Amino acid sequence: MNKYLLSIVFAFCSSIVDASGLIPDDSVKHQSDCFSGKFSSYESWRGFIEQKNKAQGKSEKLIDKAMQSFDKRFSKTDFDFYRNELICSSFIYQVDGVDVFGYVIKPRNHTGNLPVLIYNRGGNGNFGSVVFASMMHNLFPIANEGFVVIGSQYRGTFSEQDNADEFGGKDVDDVVALRDFIGQIPGADPQRVGMFGASRGGMQTFLALKRMEEVKAIATIAGVSDLSKEIAHRPEMERVFKHRIPDYQHNKKAELEKRSTLNNLDDLSASVPILLLHGTDDERVQVEQSTLLAEALSRKQLPHKLVLYPGDNHFLSNNKEKANKEIVDWFKRYL
Template structure:
Protein backbone atom coordinates (compact mmCIF):
# COMPACT_ATOMS: atom_id res chain seq x y z
CA UNK A 1 0.00 0.00 0.00
CA UNK A 2 2.80 2.39 0.98
CA UNK A 3 4.64 1.62 -2.25
CA UNK A 4 1.48 2.37 -4.25
CA UNK A 5 1.07 5.74 -2.51
CA UNK A 6 4.68 6.64 -3.30
CA UNK A 7 4.12 5.80 -6.98
CA UNK A 8 0.93 7.91 -7.09
CA UNK A 9 2.70 10.79 -5.36
CA UNK A 10 5.58 10.72 -7.83
CA UNK A 11 3.08 10.56 -10.69
CA UNK A 12 1.28 13.68 -9.44
CA UNK A 13 4.61 15.51 -9.02
CA UNK A 14 5.59 14.55 -12.58
CA UNK A 15 2.29 15.85 -13.95
CA UNK A 16 2.66 19.13 -12.06
CA UNK A 17 6.26 19.58 -13.25
CA UNK A 18 5.24 18.92 -16.83
CA UNK A 19 2.25 21.29 -16.72
CA UNK A 20 4.58 24.04 -15.51
CA UNK A 21 6.72 23.55 -18.61
CA UNK A 22 3.93 24.60 -20.98
CA UNK A 23 5.01 27.77 -22.74
CA UNK A 24 8.65 27.23 -21.84
CA UNK A 25 10.99 27.97 -24.73
CA UNK A 26 13.06 24.96 -25.77
CA UNK A 27 15.00 26.69 -28.54
CA UNK A 28 15.37 30.32 -29.59
CA UNK A 29 17.19 31.29 -32.78
CA UNK A 30 17.82 34.94 -33.65
CA UNK A 31 17.04 35.80 -37.28
CA UNK A 32 18.90 38.96 -38.25
CA UNK A 33 17.86 39.34 -41.87
CA UNK A 34 15.70 37.91 -44.61
CA UNK A 35 18.43 35.55 -45.81
CA UNK A 36 18.74 33.97 -42.38
CA UNK A 37 14.98 33.46 -42.29
CA UNK A 38 15.04 31.54 -45.57
CA UNK A 39 17.92 29.43 -44.28
CA UNK A 40 16.18 28.86 -40.95
CA UNK A 41 12.92 27.57 -42.41
CA UNK A 42 14.86 25.51 -44.98
CA UNK A 43 12.55 26.13 -47.90
CA UNK A 44 13.20 26.41 -51.59
CA UNK A 45 11.27 29.28 -53.07
CA UNK A 46 10.99 30.38 -56.66
CA UNK A 47 12.70 33.68 -57.51
CA UNK A 48 9.32 35.38 -57.81
CA UNK A 49 8.28 34.15 -54.36
CA UNK A 50 11.53 35.34 -52.80
CA UNK A 51 11.12 38.72 -54.47
CA UNK A 52 7.57 38.94 -53.16
CA UNK A 53 8.68 38.03 -49.66
CA UNK A 54 11.48 40.59 -49.71
CA UNK A 55 9.03 43.34 -50.56
CA UNK A 56 7.11 42.50 -47.39
CA UNK A 57 10.15 42.41 -45.11
CA UNK A 58 11.31 46.02 -44.99
CA UNK A 59 10.75 46.14 -41.20
CA UNK A 60 12.43 42.79 -40.58
CA UNK A 61 15.85 44.19 -39.60
CA UNK A 62 14.32 47.00 -37.54
CA UNK A 63 13.17 44.65 -34.76
CA UNK A 64 14.50 41.50 -33.10
CA UNK A 65 13.06 38.33 -34.64
CA UNK A 66 13.43 34.86 -33.15
CA UNK A 67 12.39 31.47 -34.40
CA UNK A 68 11.24 29.58 -31.32
CA UNK A 69 10.39 26.04 -30.28
CA UNK A 70 8.24 25.86 -27.14
CA UNK A 71 6.39 23.28 -25.10
CA UNK A 72 2.66 22.86 -25.62
CA UNK A 73 1.21 19.83 -23.87
CA UNK A 74 3.84 17.16 -24.55
CA UNK A 75 4.82 18.62 -27.92
CA UNK A 76 7.60 20.84 -29.22
CA UNK A 77 5.74 23.45 -31.25
CA UNK A 78 7.30 25.97 -33.62
CA UNK A 79 6.61 29.68 -33.68
CA UNK A 80 8.11 33.16 -33.76
CA UNK A 81 8.80 35.92 -31.26
CA UNK A 82 9.32 39.53 -32.38
CA UNK A 83 10.20 42.51 -30.20
CA UNK A 84 11.46 46.09 -30.46
CA UNK A 85 15.23 46.57 -30.30
CA UNK A 86 14.98 49.38 -27.75
CA UNK A 87 15.01 48.07 -24.15
CA UNK A 88 11.87 48.62 -22.11
CA UNK A 89 8.52 47.15 -21.12
CA UNK A 90 6.03 46.66 -23.96
CA UNK A 91 2.46 45.46 -24.42
CA UNK A 92 2.18 42.14 -26.21
CA UNK A 93 0.05 40.73 -29.03
CA UNK A 94 -0.53 37.08 -29.88
CA UNK A 95 -1.03 36.60 -33.61
CA UNK A 96 -3.14 33.65 -34.81
CA UNK A 97 -2.26 32.71 -38.38
CA UNK A 98 -4.72 31.63 -41.04
CA UNK A 99 -4.76 28.60 -43.28
CA UNK A 100 -3.83 25.04 -42.47
CA UNK A 101 -0.64 23.02 -42.58
CA UNK A 102 1.90 24.93 -44.71
CA UNK A 103 -0.77 26.93 -46.55
CA UNK A 104 -1.04 30.19 -44.64
CA UNK A 105 2.16 29.50 -42.73
CA UNK A 106 3.79 32.61 -41.29
CA UNK A 107 6.56 32.25 -43.86
CA UNK A 108 4.33 31.38 -46.82
CA UNK A 109 4.54 33.98 -49.63
CA UNK A 110 0.75 34.06 -50.01
CA UNK A 111 -0.10 34.35 -46.30
CA UNK A 112 -2.49 37.24 -45.55
CA UNK A 113 -0.22 38.30 -42.69
CA UNK A 114 3.33 36.96 -42.43
CA UNK A 115 6.47 37.70 -40.49
CA UNK A 116 7.14 40.85 -42.49
CA UNK A 117 3.85 42.42 -41.42
CA UNK A 118 4.31 41.23 -37.83
CA UNK A 119 7.71 42.94 -37.80
CA UNK A 120 5.94 46.15 -38.73
CA UNK A 121 3.57 45.74 -35.79
CA UNK A 122 6.46 44.97 -33.43
CA UNK A 123 8.25 48.09 -34.66
CA UNK A 124 5.26 50.08 -33.46
CA UNK A 125 6.15 49.06 -29.89
CA UNK A 126 4.76 45.58 -29.27
CA UNK A 127 6.17 42.16 -28.47
CA UNK A 128 4.56 39.67 -30.86
CA UNK A 129 4.24 35.92 -30.33
CA UNK A 130 2.88 33.66 -33.06
CA UNK A 131 2.48 29.91 -33.29
CA UNK A 132 2.69 27.80 -36.42
CA UNK A 133 0.40 25.36 -34.54
CA UNK A 134 1.39 21.78 -33.76
CA UNK A 135 2.47 19.64 -36.69
CA UNK A 136 3.45 22.66 -38.80
CA UNK A 137 6.79 24.23 -39.63
CA UNK A 138 8.68 21.21 -38.29
CA UNK A 139 6.77 21.08 -35.00
CA UNK A 140 5.60 17.88 -33.35
CA UNK A 141 2.06 16.50 -33.31
CA UNK A 142 -0.80 17.12 -35.72
CA UNK A 143 -2.92 20.21 -35.98
CA UNK A 144 -6.64 19.83 -35.39
CA UNK A 145 -8.03 23.05 -36.89
CA UNK A 146 -9.55 24.34 -33.68
CA UNK A 147 -9.08 21.28 -31.48
CA UNK A 148 -6.21 20.72 -29.07
CA UNK A 149 -4.08 23.12 -31.11
CA UNK A 150 -5.86 25.93 -29.24
CA UNK A 151 -3.52 24.97 -26.40
CA UNK A 152 -0.65 26.06 -28.62
CA UNK A 153 -2.07 29.59 -28.49
CA UNK A 154 -2.94 29.52 -24.79
CA UNK A 155 0.60 28.38 -23.99
CA UNK A 156 1.97 31.52 -25.60
CA UNK A 157 0.59 33.46 -22.62
CA UNK A 158 3.02 32.00 -20.03
CA UNK A 159 5.72 32.21 -22.71
CA UNK A 160 5.17 35.96 -23.01
CA UNK A 161 4.82 36.29 -19.25
CA UNK A 162 8.35 34.92 -18.88
CA UNK A 163 9.80 37.62 -21.15
CA UNK A 164 11.34 40.46 -19.12
CA UNK A 165 10.34 43.14 -21.65
CA UNK A 166 6.63 42.22 -21.68
CA UNK A 167 3.92 43.95 -19.67
CA UNK A 168 1.57 40.94 -19.64
CA UNK A 169 -1.36 42.93 -18.22
CA UNK A 170 -1.55 44.64 -21.64
CA UNK A 171 -2.13 41.63 -23.89
CA UNK A 172 -3.98 41.73 -27.21
CA UNK A 173 -4.79 39.20 -29.91
CA UNK A 174 -4.80 39.50 -33.69
CA UNK A 175 -5.99 36.85 -36.13
CA UNK A 176 -6.74 36.42 -39.81
CA UNK A 177 -9.21 34.02 -41.46
CA UNK A 178 -8.84 30.69 -39.61
CA UNK A 179 -7.02 32.78 -37.01
CA UNK A 180 -10.37 34.41 -36.24
CA UNK A 181 -11.86 31.03 -35.34
CA UNK A 182 -8.76 30.30 -33.26
CA UNK A 183 -9.11 33.63 -31.45
CA UNK A 184 -12.76 33.08 -30.54
CA UNK A 185 -12.03 29.57 -29.24
CA UNK A 186 -9.11 30.96 -27.22
CA UNK A 187 -10.97 33.77 -25.46
CA UNK A 188 -13.57 31.28 -24.25
CA UNK A 189 -10.78 29.83 -22.11
CA UNK A 190 -8.83 32.83 -20.85
CA UNK A 191 -9.55 36.25 -19.36
CA UNK A 192 -6.09 37.63 -20.09
CA UNK A 193 -6.89 39.28 -23.45
CA UNK A 194 -7.70 43.02 -23.41
CA UNK A 195 -8.45 43.76 -27.09
CA UNK A 196 -8.82 41.85 -30.36
CA UNK A 197 -8.43 42.65 -34.06
CA UNK A 198 -9.57 40.22 -36.76
CA UNK A 199 -9.27 40.19 -40.53
CA UNK A 200 -11.89 38.25 -42.52
CA UNK A 201 -12.60 35.96 -39.56
CA UNK A 202 -13.83 32.41 -40.05
CA UNK A 203 -17.08 32.43 -38.10
CA UNK A 204 -19.43 29.89 -39.69
CA UNK A 205 -17.79 26.70 -40.92
CA UNK A 206 -21.13 25.02 -41.55
CA UNK A 207 -21.83 27.56 -44.31
CA UNK A 208 -18.23 27.78 -45.48
CA UNK A 209 -18.19 24.10 -46.40
CA UNK A 210 -21.27 24.57 -48.60
CA UNK A 211 -19.40 27.19 -50.62
CA UNK A 212 -16.12 25.24 -50.68
CA UNK A 213 -16.93 21.50 -50.71
CA UNK A 214 -13.27 20.54 -51.20
CA UNK A 215 -12.75 21.48 -47.55
CA UNK A 216 -14.73 18.38 -46.58
CA UNK A 217 -11.95 16.05 -47.73
CA UNK A 218 -9.26 18.33 -46.33
CA UNK A 219 -10.78 18.61 -42.85
CA UNK A 220 -11.49 14.89 -42.68
CA UNK A 221 -7.72 14.29 -42.72
CA UNK A 222 -6.84 16.13 -39.52
CA UNK A 223 -9.94 17.18 -37.53
CA UNK A 224 -10.61 14.50 -34.88
CA UNK A 225 -14.02 12.80 -35.15
CA UNK A 226 -14.90 14.90 -38.18
CA UNK A 227 -16.39 11.99 -40.11
CA UNK A 228 -18.30 10.80 -37.04
CA UNK A 229 -20.40 13.94 -36.57
CA UNK A 230 -19.51 16.70 -39.04
CA UNK A 231 -22.30 19.07 -38.01
CA UNK A 232 -21.34 19.04 -34.34
CA UNK A 233 -17.62 19.34 -35.04
CA UNK A 234 -18.15 22.38 -37.28
CA UNK A 235 -20.57 24.08 -34.88
CA UNK A 236 -18.03 23.81 -32.06
CA UNK A 237 -15.63 25.77 -34.29
CA UNK A 238 -18.21 28.33 -35.49
CA UNK A 239 -18.58 31.33 -33.19
CA UNK A 240 -21.88 32.34 -34.83
CA UNK A 241 -23.55 29.57 -32.77
CA UNK A 242 -22.17 30.63 -29.39
CA UNK A 243 -21.62 34.39 -29.43
CA UNK A 244 -23.46 34.52 -26.10
CA UNK A 245 -20.53 32.65 -24.53
CA UNK A 246 -17.96 35.32 -25.45
CA UNK A 247 -16.75 37.79 -22.81
CA UNK A 248 -18.49 41.15 -23.05
CA UNK A 249 -15.53 43.28 -22.00
CA UNK A 250 -13.14 42.67 -24.90
CA UNK A 251 -13.43 45.19 -27.76
CA UNK A 252 -13.23 43.52 -31.18
CA UNK A 253 -12.13 45.14 -34.45
CA UNK A 254 -13.47 43.43 -37.59
CA UNK A 255 -11.75 44.11 -40.94
CA UNK A 256 -13.60 42.75 -43.97
CA UNK A 257 -13.15 43.02 -47.72
CA UNK A 258 -16.39 43.31 -49.68
CA UNK A 259 -14.99 41.18 -52.51
CA UNK A 260 -13.79 38.32 -50.30
CA UNK A 261 -14.12 35.11 -52.31
CA UNK A 262 -12.76 32.82 -49.58
CA UNK A 263 -15.08 33.77 -46.72
CA UNK A 264 -18.17 35.66 -47.81
CA UNK A 265 -18.57 39.18 -46.38
CA UNK A 266 -22.06 38.15 -45.27
CA UNK A 267 -20.49 35.92 -42.62
CA UNK A 268 -18.86 38.89 -40.90
CA UNK A 269 -22.00 40.99 -41.28
CA UNK A 270 -24.07 38.23 -39.65
CA UNK A 271 -21.49 38.01 -36.87
CA UNK A 272 -21.63 41.75 -36.25
CA UNK A 273 -25.42 41.52 -35.87
CA UNK A 274 -24.94 38.82 -33.23
CA UNK A 275 -22.38 41.01 -31.49
CA UNK A 276 -24.95 43.81 -31.34
CA UNK A 277 -27.63 41.43 -30.05
CA UNK A 278 -25.41 40.12 -27.25
CA UNK A 279 -23.80 43.48 -26.42
CA UNK A 280 -20.29 42.52 -27.52
CA UNK A 281 -18.28 45.73 -28.12
CA UNK A 282 -16.99 45.86 -31.69
CA UNK A 283 -16.19 48.00 -34.70
CA UNK A 284 -16.67 46.75 -38.26
CA UNK A 285 -14.67 48.31 -41.11
CA UNK A 286 -15.53 47.22 -44.65
CA UNK A 287 -13.21 47.77 -47.59
CA UNK A 288 -14.82 48.25 -50.99
CA UNK A 289 -13.61 45.62 -53.49
CA UNK A 290 -11.25 44.29 -50.82
CA UNK A 291 -10.05 40.69 -51.19
CA UNK A 292 -9.70 38.07 -48.46
CA UNK A 293 -6.16 39.22 -47.66
CA UNK A 294 -6.99 42.93 -48.13
CA UNK A 295 -3.67 43.13 -49.95
CA UNK A 296 -4.61 46.34 -51.75
CA UNK A 297 -5.48 47.97 -48.41
CA UNK A 298 -2.51 46.96 -46.24
CA UNK A 299 -1.63 50.59 -45.40
CA UNK A 300 -5.20 51.28 -44.30
CA UNK A 301 -5.34 47.96 -42.42
CA UNK A 302 -2.21 48.72 -40.43
CA UNK A 303 -3.31 52.25 -39.67
CA UNK A 304 -6.50 50.79 -38.16
CA UNK A 305 -4.52 48.15 -36.26
CA UNK A 306 -2.19 50.78 -34.83
CA UNK A 307 -5.09 52.97 -33.70
CA UNK A 308 -6.95 50.02 -32.18
CA UNK A 309 -4.14 48.46 -30.20
CA UNK A 310 -2.63 51.81 -29.22
CA UNK A 311 -6.00 52.79 -27.76
CA UNK A 312 -6.59 49.63 -25.74
CA UNK A 313 -3.08 48.36 -24.91
CA UNK A 314 -1.01 51.53 -24.47
Protein backbone atom coordinates in the same frame (compact mmCIF):
# COMPACT_ATOMS: atom_id res chain seq x y z
CA MET B 1 11.14 14.55 -43.59
CA ASN B 2 11.11 15.85 -47.18
CA LYS B 3 13.44 18.52 -48.58
CA TYR B 4 10.72 21.17 -48.43
CA LEU B 5 10.17 20.69 -44.72
CA LEU B 6 13.90 20.55 -44.04
CA SER B 7 14.31 23.89 -45.82
CA ILE B 8 11.58 25.50 -43.70
CA VAL B 9 12.89 24.08 -40.45
CA PHE B 10 16.40 25.25 -41.32
CA ALA B 11 15.04 28.73 -41.88
CA PHE B 12 13.62 28.75 -38.36
CA CYS B 13 16.48 27.04 -36.54
CA SER B 14 19.57 27.95 -38.55
CA SER B 15 21.42 30.00 -35.95
CA ILE B 16 21.04 29.40 -32.24
CA VAL B 17 21.29 32.65 -30.30
CA ASP B 18 22.42 33.17 -26.74
CA ALA B 19 21.10 30.34 -24.57
CA SER B 20 18.75 32.67 -22.69
CA GLY B 21 17.17 33.87 -25.95
CA LEU B 22 14.16 36.15 -25.71
CA ILE B 23 12.36 33.73 -23.39
CA PRO B 24 14.45 32.71 -20.35
CA ASP B 25 12.62 29.45 -19.79
CA ASP B 26 14.34 26.05 -19.76
CA SER B 27 11.30 24.46 -21.39
CA VAL B 28 11.79 26.62 -24.50
CA LYS B 29 14.28 25.05 -26.90
CA HIS B 30 16.20 26.05 -30.03
CA GLN B 31 15.69 29.79 -29.80
CA SER B 32 16.92 31.15 -33.12
CA ASP B 33 17.43 34.58 -34.63
CA CYS B 34 14.96 35.10 -37.50
CA PHE B 35 17.54 37.34 -39.18
CA SER B 36 20.09 34.57 -39.69
CA GLY B 37 21.11 32.03 -42.28
CA LYS B 38 19.29 32.76 -45.54
CA PHE B 39 17.78 35.83 -43.93
CA SER B 40 20.94 37.43 -42.55
CA SER B 41 20.89 39.98 -45.39
CA TYR B 42 18.50 41.09 -48.09
CA GLU B 43 20.91 39.87 -50.75
CA SER B 44 21.12 36.34 -49.34
CA TRP B 45 17.35 36.15 -48.95
CA ARG B 46 16.75 37.36 -52.50
CA GLY B 47 19.42 34.99 -53.80
CA PHE B 48 17.72 32.08 -52.04
CA ILE B 49 14.39 32.95 -53.66
CA GLU B 50 16.02 33.17 -57.09
CA GLN B 51 17.78 29.82 -56.68
CA LYS B 52 14.58 28.23 -55.49
CA ASN B 53 12.81 29.35 -58.66
CA LYS B 54 15.66 28.05 -60.81
CA ALA B 55 15.63 24.70 -59.02
CA GLN B 56 11.96 24.38 -59.94
CA GLY B 57 12.95 24.43 -63.59
CA LYS B 58 11.20 27.67 -64.46
CA SER B 59 12.04 29.54 -67.64
CA GLU B 60 14.08 32.75 -67.45
CA LYS B 61 10.93 34.71 -68.24
CA LEU B 62 9.04 33.18 -65.31
CA ILE B 63 12.03 33.61 -63.00
CA ASP B 64 12.29 37.29 -63.96
CA LYS B 65 8.57 37.69 -63.30
CA ALA B 66 8.88 36.01 -59.91
CA MET B 67 11.80 38.21 -58.90
CA GLN B 68 10.01 41.36 -60.04
CA SER B 69 7.10 40.34 -57.83
CA PHE B 70 9.50 39.73 -54.92
CA ASP B 71 11.17 43.12 -55.40
CA LYS B 72 7.80 44.85 -55.51
CA ARG B 73 6.65 43.24 -52.30
CA PHE B 74 9.92 43.28 -50.33
CA SER B 75 12.46 46.08 -50.61
CA LYS B 76 16.00 46.18 -49.28
CA THR B 77 15.11 49.41 -47.50
CA ASP B 78 12.30 47.74 -45.56
CA PHE B 79 14.39 44.65 -44.80
CA ASP B 80 17.30 46.70 -43.44
CA PHE B 81 14.93 48.90 -41.44
CA TYR B 82 13.24 45.97 -39.69
CA ARG B 83 16.54 44.18 -39.15
CA ASN B 84 17.84 47.25 -37.30
CA GLU B 85 14.64 48.07 -35.42
CA LEU B 86 13.30 44.67 -34.39
CA ILE B 87 14.43 41.57 -32.52
CA CYS B 88 12.88 38.38 -33.82
CA SER B 89 13.31 34.86 -32.52
CA SER B 90 11.76 31.49 -33.32
CA PHE B 91 11.64 28.70 -30.77
CA ILE B 92 10.25 25.27 -29.97
CA TYR B 93 8.03 24.64 -26.95
CA GLN B 94 6.10 21.59 -25.81
CA VAL B 95 2.37 21.24 -25.34
CA ASP B 96 0.89 17.88 -24.30
CA GLY B 97 4.31 16.34 -24.96
CA VAL B 98 4.27 17.59 -28.57
CA ASP B 99 6.94 19.89 -30.04
CA VAL B 100 5.40 23.12 -31.36
CA PHE B 101 7.13 25.95 -33.22
CA GLY B 102 6.59 29.52 -32.07
CA TYR B 103 8.05 32.97 -32.61
CA VAL B 104 8.32 36.31 -30.86
CA ILE B 105 9.02 39.76 -32.31
CA LYS B 106 9.63 42.99 -30.43
CA PRO B 107 11.15 46.44 -30.93
CA ARG B 108 14.87 46.54 -30.32
CA ASN B 109 15.00 49.95 -28.65
CA HIS B 110 12.21 50.83 -26.27
CA THR B 111 11.63 52.10 -22.75
CA GLY B 112 9.18 50.55 -20.32
CA ASN B 113 7.00 47.53 -20.87
CA LEU B 114 5.11 47.09 -24.13
CA PRO B 115 1.66 45.64 -24.79
CA VAL B 116 1.61 42.10 -26.15
CA LEU B 117 -0.29 40.77 -29.16
CA ILE B 118 -0.83 37.05 -29.71
CA TYR B 119 -1.15 36.36 -33.44
CA ASN B 120 -3.12 33.41 -34.77
CA ARG B 121 -2.20 32.39 -38.32
CA GLY B 122 -4.52 31.08 -40.99
CA GLY B 123 -4.25 27.95 -43.11
CA ASN B 124 -3.69 24.46 -41.75
CA GLY B 125 -0.62 22.28 -41.33
CA ASN B 126 2.29 23.75 -43.29
CA PHE B 127 -0.05 25.72 -45.54
CA GLY B 128 -0.23 29.26 -44.19
CA SER B 129 2.64 28.82 -41.72
CA VAL B 130 4.36 32.02 -40.60
CA VAL B 131 7.60 31.96 -42.59
CA PHE B 132 9.97 34.92 -42.86
CA ALA B 133 8.14 36.52 -45.80
CA SER B 134 4.83 36.54 -43.93
CA MET B 135 6.53 37.99 -40.88
CA MET B 136 7.91 40.80 -43.03
CA HIS B 137 4.55 41.44 -44.65
CA ASN B 138 2.11 40.95 -41.78
CA LEU B 139 3.85 41.14 -38.39
CA PHE B 140 6.95 43.32 -38.55
CA PRO B 141 4.91 46.48 -39.34
CA ILE B 142 2.67 45.81 -36.31
CA ALA B 143 5.54 45.05 -33.90
CA ASN B 144 7.36 48.16 -35.06
CA GLU B 145 4.47 50.28 -33.76
CA GLY B 146 5.36 49.34 -30.19
CA PHE B 147 4.10 45.81 -29.57
CA VAL B 148 5.57 42.49 -28.58
CA VAL B 149 4.09 39.95 -31.01
CA ILE B 150 4.09 36.26 -30.14
CA GLY B 151 2.50 33.39 -32.03
CA SER B 152 2.25 29.65 -32.53
CA GLN B 153 2.63 27.71 -35.77
CA TYR B 154 0.25 25.08 -34.26
CA ARG B 155 1.19 21.46 -33.68
CA GLY B 156 2.07 19.41 -36.74
CA THR B 157 3.59 22.33 -38.66
CA PHE B 158 7.18 21.69 -39.85
CA SER B 159 6.68 18.12 -38.67
CA GLU B 160 5.91 14.70 -40.05
CA GLN B 161 2.86 14.59 -37.75
CA ASP B 162 0.68 16.20 -40.39
CA ASN B 163 -2.60 15.22 -38.74
CA ALA B 164 -1.71 16.81 -35.38
CA ASP B 165 -3.40 20.08 -36.33
CA GLU B 166 -7.08 19.58 -35.43
CA PHE B 167 -8.30 22.88 -36.90
CA GLY B 168 -9.66 24.30 -33.68
CA GLY B 169 -9.19 21.25 -31.48
CA LYS B 170 -6.14 20.46 -29.35
CA ASP B 171 -4.13 22.99 -31.38
CA VAL B 172 -5.92 25.73 -29.44
CA ASP B 173 -3.87 24.50 -26.46
CA ASP B 174 -0.79 25.67 -28.38
CA VAL B 175 -2.13 29.23 -28.41
CA VAL B 176 -3.17 29.19 -24.75
CA ALA B 177 0.26 27.84 -23.72
CA LEU B 178 1.91 31.05 -24.96
CA ARG B 179 0.57 32.82 -21.88
CA ASP B 180 3.28 31.09 -19.81
CA PHE B 181 6.02 32.91 -21.72
CA ILE B 182 4.63 36.44 -21.96
CA GLY B 183 5.64 37.49 -18.46
CA GLN B 184 9.19 36.22 -19.04
CA ILE B 185 9.90 38.24 -22.19
CA PRO B 186 11.93 41.33 -21.27
CA GLY B 187 9.89 44.43 -22.01
CA ALA B 188 6.55 42.62 -22.33
CA ASP B 189 3.62 43.70 -20.15
CA PRO B 190 1.52 40.66 -19.12
CA GLN B 191 -1.23 43.03 -17.95
CA ARG B 192 -1.80 44.36 -21.48
CA VAL B 193 -2.49 41.43 -23.78
CA GLY B 194 -4.48 41.46 -27.01
CA MET B 195 -5.00 38.84 -29.68
CA PHE B 196 -5.62 38.92 -33.42
CA GLY B 197 -5.92 36.38 -36.19
CA ALA B 198 -6.46 36.04 -39.92
CA SER B 199 -8.82 33.68 -41.75
CA ARG B 200 -8.78 30.38 -39.77
CA GLY B 201 -6.87 32.42 -37.18
CA GLY B 202 -10.06 34.40 -36.53
CA MET B 203 -11.77 31.19 -35.43
CA GLN B 204 -8.69 30.31 -33.39
CA THR B 205 -8.79 33.70 -31.69
CA PHE B 206 -12.35 33.28 -30.44
CA LEU B 207 -11.69 29.71 -29.31
CA ALA B 208 -8.58 30.71 -27.34
CA LEU B 209 -10.36 33.75 -25.90
CA LYS B 210 -12.73 31.47 -23.97
CA ARG B 211 -9.78 30.29 -21.90
CA MET B 212 -7.68 33.45 -21.65
CA GLU B 213 -9.14 36.01 -19.27
CA GLU B 214 -5.99 38.12 -19.58
CA VAL B 215 -6.86 39.08 -23.19
CA LYS B 216 -8.29 42.60 -23.13
CA ALA B 217 -9.19 43.09 -26.83
CA ILE B 218 -9.20 41.11 -30.08
CA ALA B 219 -9.23 41.65 -33.84
CA THR B 220 -9.89 39.38 -36.81
CA ILE B 221 -8.96 39.76 -40.47
CA ALA B 222 -11.23 37.89 -42.90
CA GLY B 223 -12.17 35.62 -40.04
CA VAL B 224 -14.33 32.51 -40.24
CA SER B 225 -17.33 32.68 -37.88
CA ASP B 226 -19.56 29.92 -39.31
CA LEU B 227 -17.84 26.80 -40.64
CA SER B 228 -21.03 25.37 -42.14
CA LYS B 229 -21.45 28.48 -44.29
CA GLU B 230 -17.79 28.22 -45.25
CA ILE B 231 -18.35 24.70 -46.59
CA ALA B 232 -21.38 25.90 -48.55
CA HIS B 233 -19.23 28.62 -50.10
CA ARG B 234 -16.12 26.48 -50.59
CA PRO B 235 -17.03 22.79 -50.75
CA GLU B 236 -13.34 21.88 -51.08
CA MET B 237 -12.87 22.86 -47.43
CA GLU B 238 -14.74 19.70 -46.46
CA ARG B 239 -11.59 17.74 -47.36
CA VAL B 240 -9.63 19.84 -44.87
CA PHE B 241 -12.20 19.32 -42.15
CA LYS B 242 -12.35 15.57 -42.74
CA HIS B 243 -8.57 15.34 -42.54
CA ARG B 244 -8.11 17.66 -39.56
CA ILE B 245 -11.11 17.47 -37.26
CA PRO B 246 -11.32 14.32 -35.09
CA ASP B 247 -14.55 12.34 -35.36
CA TYR B 248 -15.74 14.66 -38.12
CA GLN B 249 -17.40 11.89 -40.10
CA HIS B 250 -19.60 10.79 -37.19
CA ASN B 251 -20.15 14.12 -35.43
CA LYS B 252 -19.96 16.74 -38.17
CA LYS B 253 -22.66 19.14 -36.96
CA ALA B 254 -21.42 19.32 -33.36
CA GLU B 255 -17.76 19.69 -34.37
CA LEU B 256 -18.52 22.54 -36.78
CA GLU B 257 -20.79 24.32 -34.33
CA LYS B 258 -18.33 24.29 -31.44
CA ARG B 259 -15.73 25.93 -33.73
CA SER B 260 -18.15 28.58 -35.04
CA THR B 261 -18.32 31.86 -33.14
CA LEU B 262 -21.88 32.53 -34.31
CA ASN B 263 -22.97 29.44 -32.37
CA ASN B 264 -21.14 30.46 -29.20
CA LEU B 265 -21.94 34.12 -28.65
CA ASP B 266 -22.78 33.53 -24.98
CA ASP B 267 -19.09 32.79 -24.38
CA LEU B 268 -18.14 36.36 -25.31
CA SER B 269 -17.57 39.03 -22.68
CA ALA B 270 -18.82 42.60 -22.87
CA SER B 271 -15.44 43.68 -21.50
CA VAL B 272 -13.49 42.50 -24.59
CA PRO B 273 -13.98 44.77 -27.62
CA ILE B 274 -13.85 43.08 -31.04
CA LEU B 275 -12.51 44.52 -34.30
CA LEU B 276 -13.62 42.83 -37.54
CA LEU B 277 -11.83 43.59 -40.83
CA HIS B 278 -12.92 42.13 -44.17
CA GLY B 279 -12.62 42.74 -47.91
CA THR B 280 -15.95 42.71 -49.74
CA ASP B 281 -14.54 40.69 -52.67
CA ASP B 282 -12.95 37.99 -50.53
CA GLU B 283 -13.27 34.75 -52.51
CA ARG B 284 -11.91 32.49 -49.77
CA VAL B 285 -13.94 33.62 -46.78
CA GLN B 286 -17.09 35.48 -47.75
CA VAL B 287 -17.58 38.93 -46.28
CA GLU B 288 -20.83 37.78 -44.65
CA GLN B 289 -18.72 35.78 -42.20
CA SER B 290 -17.91 39.17 -40.65
CA THR B 291 -21.11 41.10 -41.41
CA LEU B 292 -23.36 38.42 -39.89
CA LEU B 293 -21.12 38.24 -36.84
CA ALA B 294 -21.25 42.03 -36.47
CA GLU B 295 -25.06 41.92 -36.61
CA ALA B 296 -25.12 39.22 -33.96
CA LEU B 297 -22.73 41.19 -31.75
CA SER B 298 -25.00 44.23 -32.09
CA ARG B 299 -28.03 42.21 -31.00
CA LYS B 300 -26.03 41.02 -27.97
CA GLN B 301 -24.87 44.59 -27.33
CA LEU B 302 -21.26 43.48 -27.34
CA PRO B 303 -18.60 46.12 -28.12
CA HIS B 304 -17.24 45.83 -31.66
CA LYS B 305 -16.28 47.65 -34.82
CA LEU B 306 -16.74 46.36 -38.37
CA VAL B 307 -14.50 47.75 -41.12
CA LEU B 308 -15.16 46.67 -44.71
CA TYR B 309 -12.82 47.33 -47.61
CA PRO B 310 -14.83 47.59 -50.86
CA GLY B 311 -13.44 45.50 -53.71
CA ASP B 312 -10.59 44.08 -51.65
CA ASN B 313 -9.54 40.45 -51.36
CA HIS B 314 -8.85 37.89 -48.63
CA PHE B 315 -5.45 39.44 -47.84
CA LEU B 316 -6.62 43.08 -47.96
CA SER B 317 -3.91 43.61 -50.58
CA ASN B 318 -5.24 47.01 -51.63
CA ASN B 319 -5.63 48.33 -48.10
CA LYS B 320 -2.78 46.74 -46.15
CA GLU B 321 -1.51 49.95 -44.58
CA LYS B 322 -5.02 51.11 -43.67
CA ALA B 323 -5.82 47.72 -42.12
CA ASN B 324 -2.58 47.75 -40.13
CA LYS B 325 -3.44 51.23 -38.84
CA GLU B 326 -6.88 50.02 -37.75
CA ILE B 327 -5.28 47.14 -35.86
CA VAL B 328 -2.60 49.29 -34.24
CA ASP B 329 -5.07 52.03 -33.25
CA TRP B 330 -7.48 49.42 -31.84
CA PHE B 331 -4.96 47.83 -29.56
CA LYS B 332 -3.37 51.12 -28.51
CA ARG B 333 -6.83 52.26 -27.49
CA TYR B 334 -7.74 49.19 -25.45
CA LEU B 335 -4.43 47.88 -24.09
